[in-house]
Amino acid sequence: MVFDSFENNFQSESGSVFILASGPSAANFPLQEFPSIPVMAMNGSILKCEADAVQPSFYLCDDPRFIESRFWLAEKGVRQAKSTAMTADCYDRLLSTAPACLKNKHLFLMSRVNRYNRRAIVSDKRFAWSIRNDPHLHSYFSVFHAKPNRVGFSTNMAKGYFGSRTIPIAALQLACHLGFNKVFLLGVDLNQSSGRFYEQGDEALPSTLDKDYEEYILPSFRFMAEKIVSRGEFEVFNLSNSSRLPSSVVPPMCLADLRACIQEPD
Template identity: 35%
Template sequence: MKQMPFVEAKPVADKKLALFAPVPAPWRSSAHPLYLNDFAACRNVESGAVFIIASGLSAKSFPLEKFAHVPMITMNGSISMFMNTDIKPSFYACTDRSFSKQQPDLFNYAMAVSQRVALWEDHAQSSHARPTGQLYPLSKAPKPSWIDVALGRSKELVTDHPLIAFRKRSIGFSKDMSQGFFDARTVAYLAIQLAFHVGFSKVFLVGVDLDEKSGRFYETKDSINSPCGLDQHYYTRILPSFELMSKKVIGDDFMVYNLSDISKIPASVIPRISVAQVEAMLHQ
């Protein structure tokens, strides 16, 4: 992707915030400037297939290196699957501000090897690790008003019925991350929105089990584990978000497939396929 020139710098918490600039700083030092990129700079820069590597137990059986030639998006501690490989994630996403303290080695590794990183700006500012790739600050998408919907505004923010007022935040899907993303209470859903934004058209989900009882494959009983709210939010936010995506976003130009045979997402919402079927699709 063509590098964007430096256009602005302003003091932020004794550092300089440079917009649209590449990151020159060593990844382990917070003494260096933190540079933020606008999401518009990476819109539609990719194409074709992408794997999204999540943290469900089923991810452990996925032959990651077999598909090293295919771009990958990963998140949180799922980056551990990339250790001892030459694979550099196309995007790394983390919405858990405490993750860098709970799993510092994994977070630092993600900052060191990922081509692009999506974090909350305050998390990026407070972290001692600086990404060697491009950093994109996350923001939540606003809920479009019924007037916006009626007049055809905010077409890139696909939402549920605009007149449903009982939700604090609407269920939705962002096709343009510069307008923010919709939080479904699972970072895997953010990763799918990232995939759409950068231009991928065929998404393969790995480890999107959404089974709270099974836990995350990289956590152990001796590690500091992040709280999990999958069961709490499954029927109120997670499943409705995937259902909306299935009905209003997925189509001939954007397909999503689930490689987890133990996923809680119904096959009627996201079709399931095997690794062998993925291989066949990639060779078409």
């Protein structure tokens, strides 16, 4: 595999972007109504792109367990998207099951900050202290508690990204890295009991949303809202009407307001 460098697309885009996750609220969204807005898909949300005949600008995955159990969805994502961003272990799993789909594709290697083989290189506290003056890596820092030091946001994917136990946070970091200034979240419902729009019942993959939400997921979104979001420069809106995210963290937006905001040309 040959990887492109994130340095080559840093701040290369502008305008709006959809981040498409797999919550049920994404199922009936009229994605085809907004052909000029790029879409970043992840995991099984590629099925929404396929159904709406939309080619994603990026397909993301950082969970090797998803590749192992749903490799045909990951293969579909890589084949359909203009570019792919995955972690090394995800590429390795896909290479062992569907190597042909990676041939002649535009690939980027996602690397978590301060991690090698998913283990910390230095303590999270020491790493959080070391980046306190970095213009691109932003994190909480706590002397007394370990978990806040794991929460952060990267505005330059060439330096890595912060994991948060949910792939939309990685996509938000990529969107900021690329230079988009308005991000619209689709299907970021984060309700474990509601499942995913593309699978039902006993065949659904296990989820850890309830376990991780309070400790990692919500703090990561809150950090972004407090430290990264800036009016006119980087704004994030939630198009889900059933999202677990508080409106104080990510403001909701209805379809009518989105249409007015985008003002798609005829």
